Structures are given as structure tokens and as C-alpha cells.
Amino acid sequence: xxxxxxxxxxxxxxxxxxxxxxxxxxxxxxxQTGFASDxxxxxxxxxxxxxxGFWNGADRGSFFQWRAASGTDTDSIFASPLFVxxxxxxxxxxxxxxxxxxxDDDFHVRSxxxxxxGGSLAPVEGLSLPGIPGRPIAATAVLTPDAQQSPxxxxxxxxxxxxxxxxxxxxFVNVGAYGNTAQASLSPAQFVIVMAPNGGESIVxxxxxxxxxxxxxxxxxxxxxxxxxxAGNIVDGSVGSAxxxxxxxxxxxxxxxxxxxPRG
Ligand SMILES: [Ca+2]
Ligand SMILES: [Ca+2]
Ligand SMILES: [Ca+2]
Numbered sequence: 001x002x003x004x005x006x007x008x009x010x011x012x013x014x015x016x017x018x019x020x021x022x023x024x025x026x027x028x029x030x031x032q033t034g035f036a037s038d039x040x041x042x043x044x045x046x047x048x049x050x051x052x053g054f055w056n057g058a059d060r061g062s063f064f065q066w067r068a069a070s071g072t073d074t075d076s077i078f079a080s081p082l083f084v085x086x087x088x089x090x091x092x093x094x095x096x097x098x099x100x101x102x103x104d105d106d107f108h109v110r111s112x113x114x115x116x117x118g119g120s121l122a123p124v125e126g127l128s129l130p131g132i133p134g135r136p137i138a139a140t141a142v143l144t145p146d147a148q149q150s151p152x153x154x155x156x157x158x159x160x161x162x163x164x165x166x167x168x169x170x171x172f173v174n175v176g177a178y179g180n181t182a183q184a185s186l187s188p189a190q191f192v193i194v195m196a197p198n199g200g201e202s203i204v205x206x207x208x209x210x211x212x213x214x215x216x217x218x219x220x221x222x223x224x225x226x227x228x229x230x231a232g233n234i235v236d237g238s239v240g241s242a243x244x245x246x247x248x249x250x251x252x253x254x255x256x257x258x259x260x261x262p263r264g
Contacts, residue, residue, distance in 0.1 A: 003027045009034035014156040016041045016081045016107075016176040020048030027055055027070070037072040039157045041081050041175050052078070064200040075157075075195040075212065081176060082110040082150040084117055101125065103139060107177055109150035111185035113168065116141035119183045141183055152176045153185050154214060155193060171216040190217035 001017070001024070003010045008031060017024040017040055024042055027035060032055075042063050044050040051059045053066035060066035063078035087093040088104025095102045103124045108115045119141025128134035156162070156173035164180045165173070170187030173179045192215040203209050 001025050003031050003035065005031065007031040012037040013039050014160060014173060014175045014179055016152060018043045019050035020045040021050045023051050023054045025053045029057055038075050039155060039175060040073060040076040041152050041155065042076060042078045043080050077151060077198050079151045081152045082148050084108045084110055084115055108183060109152045109176055109185050110146035110148045111153055112145055112149050113186035113188055114143045114145050115185040116183040117144045118142055121181060121183065150185065154187055154191065158214060172214050191215060192218065
């Protein structure tokens, strides 16, 4: 994504941003006014030269560099979105002249509850004859449970619409192209997703910070636990009610990882 030409107020939410080369988000210096970005899933391949972002005239290669420089994406993560099959059965990503029109590329995200393999929101070309194009037809979607669970499911902004997603939709919009559509991947009956902090943040010792999660299907309070890499605990006040999705922690150690789950 390129933000440029003195545009203001750009707000990027609920996107899967995968850049093996070039930039995931490239913000030139003049349009930073009002720029906002959050609830995204970033990724890049191991062997690419891609940068997560470009900010203030410099490459921000890693997600942590991007987040620290831009001050955005506190509720975003860096993880494989676990597409069903991004390059499809033929192993070719996108259109390849004379080989494939790219319809086999499947950007639904994997769900153990089920995802819509092979479906598409746009029509594809039906049976054609030499010189005679086929009619537009709908690709057939087959609801299929996957072995893995994509981190994009229910990670979207809590204020964004999700009602077009089929049940069970988790009560939150999915990140990616199929969020809030009839082909959104299905949610588990019960889940807790820790939105922030989710690893890699720098938090000044003694300062307060926000612990935020999104959950559905849980009853009662949530238990928050902290595992400090260095000495000391990272969270003070570990219990919040289930419908309060934000609590404040107090940083005591130098670094740590927050986990949360429904109270057993
Ligand atoms: Ca393909
Ligand atoms: Ca493939
Ligand atoms: Ca959802």
C-alpha cells in the first residue's frame, strides 16, 4: 500500500499485508498527518527482501521497527495469515498467460471450524470454446475444516461490522479480504485473543500500559497471566471482567509475554 501525494487521514484497518519484496505499507513523508493503521496481520517470506514498512524516509524492515517508528499497529501482529493455498494447486501465484487465470489461488484463511475452499466473491469464466469466451459463473465454495487456525480470524477492529459473516462468526470481523462477507472463515465456539501487548513491545519500567483482548463464548472473568523473560512480574491487577476488554498493567520487569484465557 502506498500513501503519498499529501493525502491525510489514511486509516488502514483489518488488512493482511504480505510483502516478500518492496514494502507492505509505504508512507512518504508528506502524508503522515492523521495516518492510522491497526488490526492488521503482517508477514513476509524468509527469503525475500521485503520491508514491513517505510516511514520518515527510512526502511522499517521488521514489524517491530515499523511499529516503533510509526507509532501505529499496537493491536496488529506479525504472523503467517495461513491462507488456504495462496498459489493454488498449480503453484503459480496470480495470472500466468496461457497457464492459469489465477482462480485456483485461495486467500481464504484456515479455520478448524471451517473455511470456504475454492470460493470467490468475484465471478470466474465458465466453459469456453476457441474464440468464444465463457459466461461468468460463480466459483464453488466448499466449507472445509482445516488443520490449522489462522490468526486473522476475529482479529479485526472491535468497532467494525461483522454481521455478514456466517455463524459462528465470533462477534468480531475477520482480517483480510473475506472479513464481513459470506465467505468469512468460521470462528471457534470459545476463544480469547490477546491483542496487546502481543510480543516485541518496549515498555518503560514502572509505566502503565494497556492489556487488551477480544473474546467470545466465555463466561465470567478472564485470568491474565504474565511470563517475564527477566526478573519481576509484568502485570499488576490480573483479573478483569469478561465484558471489559481492556485492563491496565504495570510494567515491573524488563520484558515479558502476556497470556490470557477464560477462567477455568
Ligand atoms: Ca495458482
Ligand atoms: Ca499451492
Ligand atoms: Ca469473525
